[in-house]
Amino acid sequence: MKLLLVFPLLSFFFFCSASCKVIEGLPGQPANVGFKQYSGYILVQTQHGRALFYYFVEADSANPLAHPLTLWLNGGPGCSSLGFGAFMEHGPFQPGEDGRLVKNQYSWNLESNMLYLESPIGVGFSYSNTSSDYLGLNDTTTAKDNMQFLLNWFEEFPQYRNSDLYLSGESYAGHYIPQLADLILDYNKRFSGRPIKLKAIALGNPLLDTDISVINAEFLWSHGVISDETLLLSKTICNASRHLKESIHQNLSKECIHVLNKLEEEMGSYTDPGDLILPICLSPTLLGQTFYQGTHNRSAVATDPCRGDEIRQYLNTPKVQEALHANTTHLSSVWEFCGGHLSYQRESIGINIIPLLSKLLKSSILVLLFNGDQDSKIPLTQTRIIANMLAKELKLVPFGSYAPWYDKK
Secondary structure, eight states, X not given: OOOOOOOOOOOOOOOOOGGGGBOOOOTTOOSOOOSOEEEEXXXXXXXXXXXXXXXXXXXXXXXXXXXXXXEEEOOTTTBOIIXXXXXXXXXXXXXXXXXXXXXXXXXXXXXXXXXXXXXXXXXXXXEESSGGGGTTBOHHHHHHHHHHHHHHHHHHOGGXXXXXXXXXXXXXXXXXXXXXXXXXXXXXXXXXXXXXXXXXXXXXXXXXXXXXXXXXXXXXHHTTSSOHHHHHHHHHTOOHHHHHHXXXXXXXXXXXHHHHHHHHHHHOTTOBTTBTTSOOOOOHHHHTOBOSSSBOOOOSSTTOTTHHHXXXXXXXXXXXXXXXXXXXXXXXXXOOSBOTTXXXXXXXXXXXXXXXXXXXXXXXXXXXXXXXXXXXXXXXXXXXXXXXXXXXXXXXXOSSOOOOOOTTO
């Protein structure tokens, strides 16, 4: 698939200290919000005017500094942490149909200070004044920019420099997060000043190895989505791993096209591969939104499968952008969940991240792998295989018995 490249014409940029990045109140925000919010841009490359947009929510606590700091990244590559992570999944607010924000009772800022980063440039409100920066983005350039963002963000928010840091994300953040963690470890070794207190990483439904992570036919078959015949075709002719690799090299074989067509025909248009049992939004804007691994239209709240439309409308409202200190350079396109102005090198997708996880574990960085049990794009079964591989390699043993997961028990 070729990406359409449309570059914004930018002639200036504006940055300020943390004090002027305070969000006085988001439009439609509930009353009596007890925590502070900040947002704005952090310059990561001065000469090119390359800037990443962030949304920072302090912990909902009388003493936020007593809580850790969590950096959240969504995947794609090319999808927004502001749209997905903050407003659809686990941020403090979620937009309703009337434009008002509803407080999220499951917000992660009940336990941690949350820093949502739109990365790389071209995602969401993040941008560069140099159009060539959007060409040839890859895992290496993204990791370097994310690292520079973190260092510069700590300059703006020095009170969090000594906080325990957790890195978390989902999907293609299975690349972003371990690669950033590796740069942090390298930074701590090379510089004699205060180390960044990285404690752990947490990866949800992560793409770690294209040979393992995306194999999904057995999972789809076990859920009654595809037939015995299509399962056999996937096992013997073209599975999801081969299809992805051929897509990366833009050389899809007739065999893979045939198997993919059969799979899509049996799955139908109204099943979300990201959550097989969640009601799907029939909005044409969401049904048409694809990027590499299929649709990105799932909602964190089953009662409102079209929450994505509400988020898109909210974040494209001028008053909301003004409150967020976003789009200060008047970007040439509207805010979108995925895609944007970037061209990401497909070869990065094929990088095997498992050896890097092993390296992090050996460096005493804790690694949590978690998975939704209805995700067919990166199924639970495949993440489980990788976890067992790591445990075997590092001779890790279970610390407790397998048991039901109860909240607050």
